[in-house]
Amino acid sequence: MTPSALRLRPLQHADAAVLAAWGEDTTFCRHTGWTMTSRDALHDFWARQVDDPPDGLIRLAVEDADGDLVGYVDLHGSNPGEKELGFVIGPSRRWGQGLGLRAARASLAYGFEELALDCMWAEALVANMASVRILQSLGMQETRRGEPGVFLGEDSYYLQFRTRRTEWTRSLEG
Ligand SMILES: CC(C)(COP(=O)(O)OP(=O)(O)OC[C@H]1O[C@@H](n2cnc3c(N)ncnc32)[C@H](O)[C@@H]1OP(=O)(O)O)[C@@H](O)C(=O)NCCC(=O)NCCS
Numbered sequence: 001m002t003p004s005a006l007r008l009r010p011l012q013h014a015d016a017a018v019l020a021a022w023g024e025d026t027t028f029c030r031h032t033g034w035t036m037t038s039r040d041a042l043h044d045f046w047a048r049q050v051d052d053p054p055d056g057l058i059r060l061a062v063e064d065a066d067g068d069l070v071g072y073v074d075l076h077g078s079n080p081g082e083k084e085l086g087f088v089i090g091p092s093r094r095w096g097q098g099l100g101l102r103a104a105r106a107s108l109a110y111g112f113e114e115l116a117l118d119c120m121w122a123e124a125l126v127a128n129m130a131s132v133r134i135l136q137s138l139g140m141q142e143t144r145r146g147e148p149g150v151f152l153g154e155d156s157y158y159l160q161f162r163t164r165r166t167e168w169t170r171s172l173e174g
Contacts, residue, residue, distance in 0.1 A: 004065035006102050008073065008110055011061045016046035018069045019090075027092040030152060031128075060110070062089070062103045070094050073107040081118040083111055087134070101134050108138060112165045119164050125149045127156035135161040139171045 020042035022028050029036055053059060056078040062071035071094075074086035087104045089095055104122075111117045122140065124131035128151050136142075146158030 003098055003102065006065075006070070006099070006106050007063040008060040008103075008106050009063060011046075011050050011059055011072065013047060013050055015061055015069050016043045016050065019043075019046045019072075022090040025091040028090050031092070032088060032090075058083070058115075060107075062087075062099070062106070064099070070099055071103050073103055073110075075107065075111055075115070075120075083115070083117055083120055085111070085120050085122040095130070100130060101137055104134050104138055108163070108168055112168050117165065119162060120168075121160060121162040123158040123160045125151040125156040125158055127151035127154045132159060135159075139163065139167065141167075 020039045023034055023037060023039060023042040026036075028034070049059065056076060058075040060073050060075075061069055062073060064070045071087065071089040073088075075083040076086065077083045085104065085107050087100060087107060089099045089103060108120060111120045120140075121143070122135055123146050124135055126132060140161035140163040143160045143162045146160050148155065148157045150156065
């Protein structure tokens with residue numbers, strides 16, 4: 001059965017309560033690097049993100065077919081033709097169901113179709129296998145080894161991936 005599509009939409013105030021609850025999910029926090037803080041502080045943080053998003057960041061909510069918030073994606077960077085892609089699925093009980101891949105794929109479509117970008121890039125720690133697997137599955141090309149980093153206490157390093165609009169269009173055709 002084909003999984004139903006995910007919807008990307010602007011973050012809204014009602015999302016702040018859902019996102020703040022993810023801060024109590026220890027597994028989620030360890031993987032994302034969110035520091036454990038109070039639910040109220042996280043709620044305020046997310047409400048501020050809605051009211052006053054950081055410069056150069058397009059952050060979109062990911063909604064499933066039931067209208068539930070299941071993650072968010074980031075398209076980041078001040079260059080008009082190019083953005084860095086990031087993606088988060090939450091809470092952790094939603095992992096392993098294909099949502100990450102579908103959210104990342106929807107972000108590429110958004111970047112190339114809605115923002116008319118020429119190029120999108122992303123980086124993932126090698127030890128974060130789900131993340132690397134998603135970028136490979138999208139057909140993004142590995143371009144270079146990036147900075148060292150730590151994932152779940154393990155020393156690792158970033159791999160950078162990139163795809164151009166022409167490659168993405170071709171992948172849809174074939
Ligand atoms: C990374 C993340 C988005 C993955 O989301 P997800 O919904 O679990 O991803 P999917 O179910 O689409 O799985 C993607 C691939 O990773 C694989 N995978 C999932 N969990 C894995 C794990 N723990 N180890 C190895 N592979 C794993 C899946 O099998 C799948 O590969 P396949 O297509 O070859 O079968 C999610 O774990 C998350 O939000 N992590 C915290 C934030 C983060 O690391 N974001 C990425 C940095 S930009």
